[in-house]
Amino acid sequence: MQATRRDFLKASTLGGVAATVLGFDLAPVYAQSKELKIARTTETRSTCPYCAVSCGVIIHTLGDKAKNVTAQVVHVEGDPDHPINRGTLCPKGASLYQDILNDRRLLKPEVRRPGSDHWEDISWEKAIDEIAHKVKKTRDDTFVETDDQGRTVNRCEGIGFNGGCTDTNEFNYLVVKTMRSLGVCYLENQARV
């Protein structure tokens, strides 16, 4: 006989009811399986990067980071001590583990040249150098000293900055100082981490 998904769910539910009726308490079993998963892991507290709610998470890694040992993330869960989420995570936050271990995750910079249909690898040094040159040229080309009524405004209208949600307050402080010193007006971030 072929069991359907519905049959399986029904059987699971009946199993749970039977266990309760017969006096079995499955809670310790579930708790122990979770305990085994995170036994011997290192806990790192962090913040979910997906939205401005900024829920606290605990990232569990295995491996003592000794020579030749690369620490491996094995579990991510909500931080019960965090005042915002108190241990809960929405489905997006609960999938963080898959984000961290995704083999399609970019770990190096890439560039798509004007008119090109593909991305190329670029070194960090070259990327930073190219960005610096483009910022300088764009600012030179678009800087506005006075508005149409002759008032001094000294602003750069050709550059916008959008900060990522995992940027820390300290990083955002430096970004604001840097962008304002360039005269950039279009500036946004999620200064909250």
Ligand code: SF4
């Ligand atoms: S867990 Fe969900 S609600 Fe919390 S910060 Fe992440 S995406 Fe936002």
